[in-house]
Amino acid sequence: MAMTKEDLLAIKNKTLAGQPKNWIRVGYSTCGIAAGAKEVLEVLSGEVKARGLELQVKKCGCLGLCSAEPLVEVSVEGAPRVIYGKVNKDVAHKIMDEHVCQKRLVEGHIYEI
Amino acid sequence: MKRVLIQDTNGKLKKETREFLVSLNSQLRDRGLSSEVQTLMAADIGVYNRGIALKVLPEGFTYVNLEQKHIPEIIEKTLLKGEQVAGIAREGSVGQMRIVLRNCGVIDPESLEDYIAHDGYQGLARALELGPEKVVEEMKKSGLRGRGGAGFPTWMKWNITRGVQGNEKYIICNGDEGDPGAYMDRSVLEGDPHSVIEGMMIGAIAIGATKGFFYIRAEYPLAVERIQKGIDICYSRGLLGKNILGSSFSFDIEIRLGAGAFVCGEETALIASVEGLRGYPRPRPPFPSVKGLWGNPTVINNVETLANVSYILCKGGEAFGKIGVEGSTGTKVFALTGKVRNSGLVEVPMGISLRDIVFEIGGGVLDNRAIKAIQTGGPSGGVIPEQFFDTPVGYESLQKLGSIMGSGGMIVLDENDCAVDISKFYLGFCVDESCGKCAPCRVGGTQMLAILKKISHGKAEEEDLARLSQIAQAMQKASLCGLGQTAPNPVLSTLKYFMSEYRAHVIDHKCPAGKCSSLVSYRITREKCTGCGMCARVCPADAISGSRQDKYTIDAVKCISCGQCFDVCKFTAVSRQ
Numbered sequence: 001m002a003m004t005k006e007d008l009l010a011i012k013n014k015t016l017a018g019q020p021k022n023w024i025r026v027g028y029s030t031c032g033i034a035a036g037a038k039e040v041l042e043v044l045s046g047e048v049k050a051r052g053l054e055l056q057v058k059k060c061g062c063l064g065l066c067s068a069e070p071l072v073e074v075s076v077e078g079a080p081r082v083i084y085g086k087v088n089k090d091v092a093h094k095i096m097d098e099h100v101c102q103k104r105l106v107e108g109h110i111y112e113i
Numbered sequence: 114m115k116r117v118l119i120q121d122t123n124g125k126l127k128k129e130t131r132e133f134l135v136s137l138n139s140q141l142r143d144r145g146l147s148s149e150v151q152t153l154m155a156a157d158i159g160v161y162n163r164g165i166a167l168k169v170l171p172e173g174f175t176y177v178n179l180e181q182k183h184i185p186e187i188i189e190k191t192l193l194k195g196e197q198v199a200g201i202a203r204e205g206s207v208g209q210m211r212i213v214l215r216n217c218g219v220i221d222p223e224s225l226e227d228y229i230a231h232d233g234y235q236g237l238a239r240a241l242e243l244g245p246e247k248v249v250e251e252m253k254k255s256g257l258r259g260r261g262g263a264g265f266p267t268w269m270k271w272n273i274t275r276g277v278q279g280n281e282k283y284i285i286c287n288g289d290e291g292d293p294g295a296y297m298d299r300s301v302l303e304g305d306p307h308s309v310i311e312g313m314m315i316g317a318i319a320i321g322a323t324k325g326f327f328y329i330r331a332e333y334p335l336a337v338e339r340i341q342k343g344i345d346i347c348y349s350r351g352l353l354g355k356n357i358l359g360s361s362f363s364f365d366i367e368i369r370l371g372a373g374a375f376v377c378g379e380e381t382a383l384i385a386s387v388e389g390l391r392g393y394p395r396p397r398p399p400f401p402s403v404k405g406l407w408g409n410p411t412v413i414n415n416v417e418t419l420a421n422v423s424y425i426l427c428k429g430g431e432a433f434g435k436i437g438v439e440g441s442t443g444t445k446v447f448a449l450t451g452k453v454r455n456s457g458l459v460e461v462p463m464g465i466s467l468r469d470i471v472f473e474i475g476g477g478v479l480d481n482r483a484i485k486a487i488q489t490g491g492p493s494g495g496v497i498p499e500q501f502f503d504t505p506v507g508y509e510s511l512q513k514l515g516s517i518m519g520s521g522g523m524i525v526l527d528e529n530d531c532a533v534d535i536s537k538f539y540l541g542f543c544v545d546e547s548c549g550k551c552a553p554c555r556v557g558g559t560q561m562l563a564i565l566k567k568i569s570h571g572k573a574e575e576e577d578l579a580r581l582s583q584i585a586q587a588m589q590k591a592s593l594c595g596l597g598q599t600a601p602n603p604v605l606s607t608l609k610y611f612m613s614e615y616r617a618h619v620i621d622h623k624c625p626a627g628k629c630s631s632l633v634s635y636r637i638t639r640e641k642c643t644g645c646g647m648c649a650r651v652c653p654a655d656a657i658s659g660s661r662q663d664k665y666t667i668d669a670v671k672c673i674s675c676g677q678c679f680d681v682c683k684f685t686a687v688s689r690q
Contacts, residue, residue, distance in 0.1 A: 003351045004359045005238045008229055015230035027218055029303040030335050031296075061304015063218035064209075066457035068156070073218070080116060080170040085156055104151055105116055112159035112168075113209070 020056040024095075027071040029062035035069035036088060043092040044072070055100065065113050078103040085111040115192050116170040118155035125481070126165060133165050136181050140188060150192055157455070160203060161476045175203040207473040210436070210462045212444045213297075213420045217304030222339050225346045228307040234352065236426030240315045241360045245275060248319040254430030256442035257422070261287060261378075261415030262493065262519045263595075264441075264508040267422070270412055274320040274402040277410040282322040285406065285413045286313050287383060288329035288336070291375040292491025293542060295522035297446040298416035300458055302329065302336035305420065306343040310366065312419030314357070315426050317364050320412055325364065326387055330371040341368060375492075375546035379594045380405075380413045382548070393550050394594035415520070417446060437463030441507035451488075451524035452479045461506065468502040471525060482527040485626075486610070490519025492539045492546075493599035495606025496526070515606040517599075531628035532611035533618055536604040537565040543600035554597025557588040561604060568615065569629040571622035578615055582608060627689050630674035634690050637678075639664050641686035648678035648687060 026032070026041045045057045055076065063071050068085030072095065075081040079099055084091065084106060091109055098104045119134055134152060141147050160166040163177035169187075174197050176187065183201055190196045211217075220227040228234070240248050252268035259265045274282060286309060290298040302309060313325045329337050344366050347353040355363045369387045376382045377392040384406050386392040405411025414422075421443060425433045434442050441463040447470065450456045454476030461470060471477070471487060478484045486498040495516035497504070504510050511518050526535065544558040561584050567573040585601030592598045608615060617623045624632040637648070637657075644661035656672040659665030667678070679687045 008234055008238060008358075011226055011229045012232075015226045019230075025218065029217075029300060030333075031300075033335075058221050059223075060219060061217040061222050062300045062458070064214060064300070064458035064460075065455060067455055068457075071218070079114075082170075103114070105118075105153055107153045108121070108156060110118060110153075110155035111157045112155075 020054070022054060022076040022100075023056040023058060024075075024100075025058050025060045025073040027062050027069060028059035031062055031066045032069045032071065037070040039089055040070050040072060040087050040092045043089050044096065047093070047096040051096070051101075053100065063113055065111060068111050071111070074099055076100050076103070079105065082110050083113060084109045115150045117150060117152045117192075118158050118168045118170065119152065120158045120160055120166040120168075121154050121156055122165070130165050133179065133181055133184075137184050137187075140184055141192075144188065146188070146192065157476070159206075161454070161472065163203070166203075172197075174198075175206070176201040177203045207465065207469045209460050209474060210444050211460050212424050212433075212436075213301060213308075213417050213446050214304070214458065214460050215424065216308060217300060220305065222304055222306055223342050225307065225343075225350060225352075228305070232427050233307055233423075234311055236423040237311050237314050237318075237352075238358055240318045240426050241358055241362060245319050245321060248315060248426065249275060251426060251430040252319070252422070255421075255425045255433040256430075256437075256440075257418065257425060257433065258441065258508060259415055260417035260421070260445070260520065262490065262517065264518065267414065267418055270402060270414075271316060271319045273400075274410045274412045277403050279410045281324070281407075281409045282320055283406045283409060283411040284313055284316045284320065284322045284325045285383065285387065285411060286325070286327045286416060286419055287378065287380070287413050288327060288333070288416050289371045289378040289383060290330065290333075290416075290520065291373075291378050291546075292493075292520055292522045293539075294450045294524050295448045295491055295520055297448050297458060297521045299333050299336050301416050301420050301446075302333065303339055306336075306339045307347075308420045308423045309416055310340070310343050310347060312414070312422035313366065314353075314364055315422050316412060316414060316419065318362060320410070322412070323364060325366045326406075327366065327368045328371055328377075328383055328387055329368060330373050332373055337368060337370065344368070374548070375542075376548045376594070376596050379596055381594065383413065384411065393548055394596075396593060417521070438505060438507055440509060445506060445518065445521060447521045447523045449475050449523050449525070452482065452484075452527040452530070453477070453525040454479055463507050464505045466503050466505055467497065470506070470523070471502065475525065478525060478527050482529065485526045485528050485530055488516075488524040488526060488535065488539075488603070489522065490517035490602070491522045492543050493517060493595065493602055494519045494522070495602045496532070496535065496610060497606075498610045515602070515609055517602070529626055529628065531569075531624055531626035532607040532614045533565060533569050533624070534626075534628045536607045537562070537569060539603035540565060540600065543596060547596065547600075551591075551593035551597060553588050553591040554593070554600065557584050557592075558597070558600055560584055561588075561601065565604070568618045569624070570631045571618060571629075573619045575619055578608070578612075578619065627676060627679075630676075633674050633676070634669065635667055635672060635674065635676070635679055635687055636669075636690070637665055637667055638686050638688055641684050643684055643686070645684075647681050647683070651677045651681050653677065 072084045072087045158168040165179040166177045168175045257267045377386045382392045382394040401411045446460045486496040549555045642664040649657040654673045656668045
């Protein structure tokens with residue numbers, strides 16, 4: 001089916017309406033992957049599944065701060081939206097434990113871009 | 114719940130910051146606020162060289178140059194009432210502005226829905242309604258100039274090709290990013306592939322092209338993969354192929370891989386490469402806009418240019434034209450690398466000063482060393498020393514300083530970088546990448562490099578400096594393509610700004626920055642040496658021997674002058690001459 005201009009708007013509205021409340025974005029470009037984003041993504045998706053959380057984990061492009069890759073942006077209800085840098089397996093676990101579950105920000109890894 | 118993020122000052126003010134945090138915590142405890150306020154150290158809140166700094170969330174207030182006496186007021190006003198405290202608030206913050214990188218890190222690059230939800234393909238729909246003439250007009254209003262380096266107005270390029278008669282017209286996206294240290298295009302292709310695809314489709318409408326090519330270097334496998342996925346999904350949804358969005362416009366896109374030759378970023382060589390021939394440039398005119406791919410009118414646009422196009426058609430050319438400065442509108446993405454704290458991609462409005470980019474956004478020089486200069490424009494650009502850092506970013510303003518905007522590489526150089534060494538590096542790159550077709554570039558580059566090597570070994574004569582600029586000027590005038598014409602730029606600009614450094618190499622046989630290894634020697638001052646042995650442990654040539662009692666010495670015959678002992682010694686016992 002060929003798309004029309006109206007279809008574009010319909011897709012836009014439908015996608016926007018379906019946006020999840022809670023989400024985590026993982027920078028997944030060459031720079032992020034080289035710095036270990038794959039492992040981080042696995043930990044985050046694994047934890048979401050294991051804990052049965054309503055939380056979308058999404059692969060994204062690069063936010064730009066390559067010296068602090070892997071970058072992970074977290075937005076969950078009850079805590080401000082922040083970007084974590086230099087995330088490894090341990091920090092990914094901390095993000096799930098402290099930020100997502102206890103609504104407390106993780107020490108030492110927040111970056112402003 | 115309020116959050117107080119305290120900036121980690123990376124070693125400087127470590128004790129003071131710690132004490133500030135302890136005091137803040139105890140005052141919060143005294144007032145019974147511990148459970149309502151979370152205090153923590155943050156890696157970076159975007160404030161540099163302003164003492165102790167903190168940020169309060171969710172309000173987003175940033176306070177700088179703090180002392181302990183400010184704590185009660187911060188608790189009273191901000192943490193309890195949510196008001197900003199005057200006097201310590203950060204003023205005049207410099208931020209990034211994201212147009213090209215608008216979706217990078219925001220959308221899933223492999224999802225068409227996500228792109229459409231962020232106004233994707235709205236520009237295409239509008240372009241189809243406007244028709245070619247008005248699309249070009251819109252581009253003219255925006256003032257967008259090519260982001261690949263030369264800065265040719267995009268609307269003019271399109272308008273020329275639009276006016277040329279031809280059975281078939283082509284549009285090519287130049288993704289053959291080759292400048293050392295530059296990776297803006299890769300990031301856009303990987304993070305927001307549809308914005309570039311959409312930009313290309315709009316360009317095709319404007320010039321009347323039926324086919325487009327992505328020319329991407331094969332070293333970017335993920336970029337190629339994501340563009341291919343983007344193209345495939347567009348075909349399956351009817352955004353590519355015949356009668357796009359129910360209009361009479363039909364368009365096809367293919368990817369061509371580049372094998373990594375730097376010269377293929379030059380448009381005539383790129384066309385030859387797309388045709389399957391060897392990547393050799395040819396003299397212009399005829400320009401590709403008149404006679405390009407397979408002899409047909411062809412437009413070649415850079416990745417960043419096309420990502421701007423989709424934004425301009427969606428938001429309107431006039432709005433875009435208001436960003437930036439006269440003659441250089443919009444934003445520019447820079448790949449900020451080298452001796453800078455926050456290396457990465459930054460997108461800033463044109464007209465911002467170089468100082469703001471390096472110090473406010475980049476966070477200044479690593480390890481608090483003194484800055485020497487920045488290098489922009491890669492091997493075709495030049496260096497800009499610190500005294501010109503207040504220059505606003507723009508095509509002409511950087512050109513006046515003997516550099517260029519280029520595709521967006523920006524390398525920060527500190528006091529330990531040597532001007533001769535830098536120009537040797539860039540010229541060496543161009544000599545390697547020269548295709549060898551024309552003599553000025555092939556022979557001139559090699560001769561200049563030989564002279565630079567002589568200088569860095571302290572074996573040059575004063576006449577060599579004059580010879581260097583003479584060959585450089587000949588190369589600029591007589592080379593066939595942009596590679597040879599611009600290859601001498603790094604040498605000429607370092608000669609212009611750092612002549613004293615060149616003369617120190619030639620006349621005094623010294624390298625002031627201590628980089629050119631044949632001109633420096635290291636020795637250990639016995640009186641200062643504590644015998645810790647750190648130098649001996651890091652020495653890669655095993656040239657340092659000794660013991661705690663006898664102290665350490667360097668064997669001048671074995672020493673390769675790498676300087677690692679100099680960097681590692683905490684007691685300044687290693688001296689450089």
